[in-house]
Amino acid sequence: MTDQDDLLPIGLEDALPARAAAITRAMRAVLDTMDAHGYDRVRPPLIEFERSLAGRMQGVATRRMVRFTDPESLRTLALRGDMTVQVGRIAATGLAEAPRPLRLCYAGEVALLRADQLDPARQRLQMGAELIGSDAVSAASEAVLLAIASLEAAGLSDISVDFTLPDLVDVLADEALPLAADQRDAVRRELDTKDAGGLAAAGGQAYLPLLYATGPFAEAAAKLKALDAGGELASRIEGLEAIADRIGGRARITLDPTERHGFEYQSWFGFTIYAAGARNAIGRGGTYTIRGSEEAATGFSLYAEPLLEASGNAREAARDTLFLPLGHDTAIADRLRAIGWRTIAAIGESDDPRALGCSHRLEGSEALPV
Amino acid sequence: MTDQDDLLPIGLEDALPARAAAITRAMRAVLDTMDAHGYDRVRPPLIEFERSLAGRMQGVATRRMVRFTDPESLRTLALRGDMTVQVGRIAATGLAEAPRPLRLCYAGEVALLRADQLDPARQRLQMGAELIGSDAVSAASEAVLLAIASLEAAGLSDISVDFTLPDLVDVLADEALPLAADQRDAVRRELDTKDAGGLAAAGGQAYLPLLYATGPFAEAAAKLKALDAGGELASRIEGLEAIADRIGGRARITLDPTERHGFEYQSWFGFTIYAAGARNAIGRGGTYTIRGSEEAATGFSLYAEPLLEASGNAREAARDTLFLPLGHDTAIADRLRAIGWRTIAAIGESDDPRALGCSHRLEGSEALPV
Structure with a gap:
């Protein structure tokens, strides 16, 4: 036993009493809000077959996962790095026969072997809700409103929601702003990094104006409409307007139609949620298709760390x-x-x-x- | 994506809505009870240095842990298989300066690479409370009563507590029932398996009557006293009597002084807790010394699986x-x-x-x- 054994590995930490109590309060508030909106909690295991965690959705990098060999099956197991994919598996297997739309929620620890470059944490507390069986505007509206209500219940105010259109390039590249199949990935990437020079170099000059259709929702949506001469984006823009309309004054809404980082597996709609006090996004969500079962779904995830940062790590009032x-x-x-x-x-x-x-x-x- | 990817590895499973709701209710009831008795929750990470998880207490077998190499430190990391050791680390490090007695509680998932022979589960939800700074009779009484109160709050009744004296052989082997140093481990083992023949063969004939000082507390304690001619066990028996007295009619109490399985790191007092309806123990606890800091402590752990079994996996009343x-x-x-x-x-x-x-x-x- 050396002093070094008392340290924790980089990116892993204890929550001591004040912080642990704040996490418990926030988690209960979020889960109770989801429950009140008809979302049933499920508890998937910490560990699954690597292929199961990696296979059902795009965008989960197995090389960042904690992986090891199962002495029972001799197959590769992995520690979950994201619970959304587990909830998709449950919807497609154990709850395949449950009536749709199926509303599920979850909260649990997720861990990665290698941290993100921007965030040293290797373990996070993820909470979320998934509505399985629909990616309609009504489902998307419910997801955004439930995310807002969950954060309000946890004591947050001054909430912002940034909308995006994750499959924008797919919609435009066939006819409106044609791109060869081998150009599309590069254009998506340059749009995502908002690199105007790179975009032109990748053959995506025609996409350049999209980089400027960003900002407060009403203005940005108007710019986007003006760019959509052929009407390929009309139904999507209408959908965004309907969602924005339902949110009303409960959050500030912005639009960044080309933002794709973190939305690799989303379909027509994606959103990122922020609140005053937290430097990073508190969560994100959108519409997607569950791989394997090919079922439409809509959902979002929230993370405890930025949530507590936004709530000012509010200490509970001193108790008698x-x-x-x-x-x-x-x-x-x-x-x-x-x-x-x-x-x-x-x-x-x-x-x-x-x-x-x-x-x-x-x-x-x-x-x-x- | 094959159908096989939809399966979970042996010993790992999903909790679907009814069961997940029962787990949430039980966990909140247990944690709220601990909180009401002054225990502050802490949240240690899922992953630590292997040496840290293995080093602070005896009896945690690293070969059963999920282990892997940290790309950051190049040291071996492990997934926690038990949270008690983590709470001991927190008490000795981050909360070293907090006033004693220090009351901490916890709840979280623990996982093992290899299951127990008797229990195929490789992941369990562990909940517990530790009182750090004392292993006195008053601390031991508080631990047993809090375990009972936590289970009652989770809806259990018909609770039994089985007392043991984990360091029995250490106390007797010097003078009262002398054993050579190299005989002690074998005698402990044979007592633990209750093998009378093996006990005699190991040189522990004199310990044979202890195997029969078991049963309902009052009778078994009387038998144990009768065997304790030299009074070496007197203070321990008095301690047990005081604890039993404080429990009063809230649980059935039995004594099995030679039971050591699962108490390898306990000192003078250990207890196992059962309830009608669950085949296996719901939890266990006792007094111990935190390795490294050498501080006395008393605590217990409960496991969600047998707890829900004992509560009949009670479904919540149908909600409007x-x-x-x-x-x-x-x-x-x-x-x-x-x-x-x-x-x-x-x-x-x-x-x-x-x-x-x-x-x-x-x-x-x-x-x-x-």
Whole structure:
């Protein structure tokens, strides 16, 4: 046992009491909101076959996962790096016969062997909701509104939602702004990095104006419409407008139609959610197709870290805590806990109520301030 | 994507909605009970240095852990197979300066690469509480009573607690029932398997009567006292009596002083907790010394699987669920959720309230039975 063994690996950390309590409060608030909107929680395992975690959706890089060989099956197992793919598997297998639309929610730890370049964390608490069986505008609206309601329940305000159109290039490249099959990936990439020079070099000059159809939703949507001479994007823009309309004043809405980072497996609609106080996005979601079952779905994920950052890591108001001296009446203590008191019982003569954070002490049947 | 990818590895499974809801209810009941008794939750990471998980306590077999190399530090990392050791690390490091006794609780998934021979599960939900800074009778009583109260809060009744004396051989082998240093491990092992023949062969004939000092607490304790001519066990037996006395009628108490399986790292006191309906133990605990910091501690762990088995996997009473037709008034829906309704909103014309499990539908501002 050396001091080094007391350290944690880079990107992994303990949540000590104040932070752990904030995580528990936020998680309960989010899950209770999802439950109130008809989403049933499921709990997939931490570990699955690598192929199962990697196969059902595009965009999950197995090389970043924790992988190891199963001594039972001799196949490669992996620690989950994302729970959405697990919920898709459950919808396609254990709940294949459940009525649609199927509403599922989840919360759990996910881990990666290699961190993101921008975020050193190798473990995150992911929470999310998936509506399986629809990618309609009504499903997309429900997803965005539920994400907002979940964050509001966790105490956040000043929420922003950034819309995107993940399959924009697919829609335009056939006719409106034609691209050869071998140009499309490069154009997508340059649009994503917003590199005007690179875009032209990749043969995507015609896509350049799309980079400027960004900003507050109404203005950006108007710019996008003006660019859509052939009407290929009309139904998508209408969909975005309907979603924005349903959100109303509950969040600031922006549009960045070419944003694709993190939306590799989304179909027509994607959104990123931000709140004042958090530097990074709190979550993202959109419409997609579950691979294998090819079922349409809509959903989103939230992450505890930026959520707590946005809530200012709000400490719970100091709670009244009652010190129970040696030899106290345990029936009285039971009754006081039942009406909401938190108690700390003396273990020895030297226990100090004040040092242990107690606001009151029990004398007879009375709680007196210390 | 093959059908095989839809399967889960042996010993790993999904909790679908009814079971996941039962787990959430049980976990919240247990954690809220621990919190009410002054235990602060901490959240250690899923992954640590292997040496850290293995080093702080005896009895954690690293060969059963999921292990892999950290590309950052090039050291061996492991997935946690037990959270008690992590809480011990937190007490000795991040909370080294916090006042004692320090009360911490936890709940989280733990996983092993290789299952136990008797239990195929490779992932378990562990919940527990640790009181750090004391292994006194008062601490041990608090641990047992808190374990009982946690299980009662989760809906269990008919609880049994089996006491043991993990360091029995250490206490007796020096003088009362002398054993050579190289005989002790064998005697411990034979006592643990209750093999009278093996015990004699290992040179532990004198320990044979201890195998019969088992059963309902009062009788077994009397037998144990009768065997303790030199009084070496007197303080331990008194301790057990004091704990039993404080438990009173809240649980059936038995004694099996030579039981050591699972108590390899406990000191003078250990207990196993059972409830009607569960074949296996629901949890265990006792007094111990945190390795490295050498601090005395007392605690226990509970496992969700047998806990739910004992509660009969109780399904929640069917909840009223309100179907919200297309074009419903969202302000009314918000108000109804705020007073406790669960709602399911229509996504399309074909959504069937009955198939989706709704008991009511919203018409105007009224909830009418479907």
